[in-house]
Amino acid sequence: MDLINSHPVLDFLHGEKVSFSFDGKIMEGFEGEPIAVALHANGVRIYRRTPEMKRPRGFFCAIGKCSSCFMVVDGIPNVRTCVTPLKKGMKVETQYGRGRILFQPGEEARPCES
Amino acid sequence: MRELTTDVLVVGGGPAGLSAAAEAAGAGAEVIIAESDLHLGGQLVKQSHKFFGSKDEFAGTRGFEIAKILMNEIAQNGDRVKTMLGTTINGYYGDEGVVTAMVGEEEYLRVIPQKIVVASGAQERLLPFPNNDIPGVYGAGAVQTLMNVYGVVPGKRVLMVGAGNIGLIVSYQLLQAGVEVAAILEAMPRIGGYWVHAAKVRRMGVPILLRHSIKRALGGEIVTGAEVNELDEKFDPIGAAERIECDAICLAVGLAPTNELLWQAGCAMKYVPFLCGHVPLRDKYMRTSNENVWMAGDVSGIEEASAAMIEGRIAGLSAAKALGLKVPDEKFDGYRERLRDLRAGEVGEKIRAGVEAVVVGGWEERT
Numbered sequence: 001m002d003l004i005n006s007h008p009v010l011d012f013l014h015g016e017k018v019s020f021s022f023d024g025k026i027m028e029g030f031e032g033e034p035i036a037v038a039l040h041a042n043g044v045r046i047y048r049r050t051p052e053m054k055r056p057r058g059f060f061c062a063i064g065k066c067s068s069c070f071m072v073v074d075g076i077p078n079v080r081t082c083v084t085p086l087k088k089g090m091k092v093e094t095q096y097g098r099g100r101i102l103f104q105p106g107e108e109a110r111p112c113e114s
Numbered sequence: 115m116r117e118l119t120t121d122v123l124v125v126g127g128g129p130a131g132l133s134a135a136a137e138a139a140g141a142g143a144e145v146i147i148a149e150s151d152l153h154l155g156g157q158l159v160k161q162s163h164k165f166f167g168s169k170d171e172f173a174g175t176r177g178f179e180i181a182k183i184l185m186n187e188i189a190q191n192g193d194r195v196k197t198m199l200g201t202t203i204n205g206y207y208g209d210e211g212v213v214t215a216m217v218g219e220e221e222y223l224r225v226i227p228q229k230i231v232v233a234s235g236a237q238e239r240l241l242p243f244p245n246n247d248i249p250g251v252y253g254a255g256a257v258q259t260l261m262n263v264y265g266v267v268p269g270k271r272v273l274m275v276g277a278g279n280i281g282l283i284v285s286y287q288l289l290q291a292g293v294e295v296a297a298i299l300e301a302m303p304r305i306g307g308y309w310v311h312a313a314k315v316r317r318m319g320v321p322i323l324l325r326h327s328i329k330r331a332l333g334g335e336i337v338t339g340a341e342v343n344e345l346d347e348k349f350d351p352i353g354a355a356e357r358i359e360c361d362a363i364c365l366a367v368g369l370a371p372t373n374e375l376l377w378q379a380g381c382a383m384k385y386v387p388f389l390c391g392h393v394p395l396r397d398k399y400m401r402t403s404n405e406n407v408w409m410a411g412d413v414s415g416i417e418e419a420s421a422a423m424i425e426g427r428i429a430g431l432s433a434a435k436a437l438g439l440k441v442p443d444e445k446f447d448g449y450r451e452r453l454r455d456l457r458a459g460e461v462g463e464k465i466r467a468g469v470e471a472v473v474v475g476g477w478e479e480r481t
Contacts, residue, residue: 004265004291009162009176012265034152037264045249045336056335058249059268062256064150064202065237065372068247079219082256083151083200 128156
């Protein structure tokens with residue numbers, strides 16, 4: 001993780017370090033901190049692709065308002081990763097297009113259509 | 115669907131909302147604070163600089179420390195104040211007296227409040243230019259969150275767009291975090307923020323390019339640079355664009371009130387450029403034209419956190435009074451005086467003019 005090591009004013013109190021996956025790759029982050037922040041610290045910049053133009057989208061507003069960081073988390077699409085806390089073992093995936101809604105409870109998560 | 119009832123629902127746990135909750139609970143009301151983020155304090159938690167203004171509003175104290183002071187004040191009221199994090203109020207159904215809340219991404223619930231204080235804050239403005247949507251273009255607030263709350267830098271070399279207070283302060287904070295600031299662009303012929311903030315970044319060697327704007331972000335997928343142009347007095351580009359190498363572009367071009375809930379609640383609104391967008395009409399108690407809805411902070415017009423805290427106190431107190439709780443009138447006078455002091459002088463000129471355009475004598479005309 002790429003983190004600020006020393007700061008003249010601030011101390012960073014991180015929580016427990018946990019592992020999660022991004023598109024199948026295992027990464028580390030701090031539990032309880034936003035998923036989007038953990039991805040950014042791991043060098044991930046592209047979080048989703050838009051439905052029509054397939055444009056890349058990443059971290060933008062950080063307050064759950066702009067929809068830029070929507071991703072598929074544990075099979076659920078359109079998760080605002082900038083305000084959703086990271087949990088151990090989470091499966092985070094790039095979202096392609098609008099994402100696919102799971103209709104059945106317990107329905108197995110399927111990859112989104114690209 | 116789960117259902118909650120409360121005397122006062124405070125929408126937003128930033129400086130305005132926390133102050134409103136503290137006052138309402140202090141007067142004896144049961145309060146729920148609904149905060150969409152994962153922590154209370156709103157934008158205060160990422161303000162690592164010391165505040166200006168008046169001592170009553172914690173001048174000389176760093177923003178994140180002010181947030182702690184407010185949270186401690188709320189804690190004094192025991193369990194009269196309940197906090198819901200990760201909770202977005204997204205629907206107002208006035209006829210049924212219900213608002214809907216989304217908790218996390220999947221859970222919805224109904225809240226039945228007697229009174230509502232909307233302190234939903236603001237959101238960043240975007241600037242139109244090619245490639246403004248690609249990763250590497252950030253809102254200034256997002257950069258502050260990444261860096262000052264979570265200790266993650268946005269990039270190695272940042273181009274800042276906007277030399278208002280936010281652009282200047284965030285530039286300085288980037289330098290503190292060890293990030294290079296390539297330049298600060300400002301379309302106006304003068305720096306918008308305070309002289310002291312500008313002097314700090316200039317001393318550290320960051321160029322502030324007045325009459326300059328961004329032409330486009332470069333990079334197919336992720337920002338690798340930017341083209342910038344000098345502007346003439348009509349804001350049209352002059353000459354050939356200059357290339358600036360950077361891996362992040364930070365937009366600090368202003369904020370707009372997050373006013374959707376107030377529109378839904380049928381509050382009479384007015385577009386006021388000095389307050390940066392559509393804001394509700396209000397009486398001197400921060401009450402909207404909807405008798406059950408108050409406002410405080412940036413949603414009532416973009417201003418500083420110090421003013422937001424006083425507005426919150428007035429709104430929270432007034433909501434408590436409307437519930438029939440005992441509230442001494444002198445308290446309102448005291449807060450209004452502090453607000454007047456804060457908005458005095460040249461610095462507060464635009465805010466005073468903005469507020470004058472939306473304040474009403476009373477709501478007798480209410481139907």
